[in-house]
Amino acid sequence: MNKLALYRICGNIRTTSTGKLIYLILDDLADEDGDVIIPQRRISNVLHISKSTVSRNLRRLERLGAISIMPTYHYDGGRASNKYQVL
Numbered sequence: 001m002n003k004l005a006l007y008r009i010c011g012n013i014r015t016t017s018t019g020k021l022i023y024l025i026l027d028d029l030a031d032e033d034g035d036v037i038i039p040q041r042r043i044s045n046v047l048h049i050s051k052s053t054v055s056r057n058l059r060r061l062e063r064l065g066a067i068s069i070m071p072t073y074h075y076d077g078g079r080a081s082n083k084y085q086v087l
Contacts, residue, residue, distance in 0.1 A: 013066050019057040021047060023066055027086045034086040037072065058084070 006027060010020050022043060030036040040058070044051045061067045068085040 013061070013064060015060050015064060015066075016057065018047070018049060018053060019060055022054065022057050023061055023086070026067060026084050030084075030086045035083055036086070037081050037083045039081040058082075 006024070010023055010027075013020060013023060015023075025043060025046070026036050026038070027034075029038060040051050040054045044054045047054070058067070058069060062069050065087060067087060070083045070085070072080040072083050074080050
């Protein structure tokens, strides 16, 4: 997909500007299947916003159908960073 098409999709998502930035980050880092595993803390550090703001915007993007959030786990059963799929 070319960048202008991506920006058009992002512009049509009914969310905050922060949510749109998060969507663009996820899309940029996603593999060919649209999957990316990244800690919410890393996104919050890059954008200089709180982790709770990142979490709230990710949930909003999921409710809007822009992304899918899948929990991942370490081999011992502990929680790992979520996997996000850009739809």
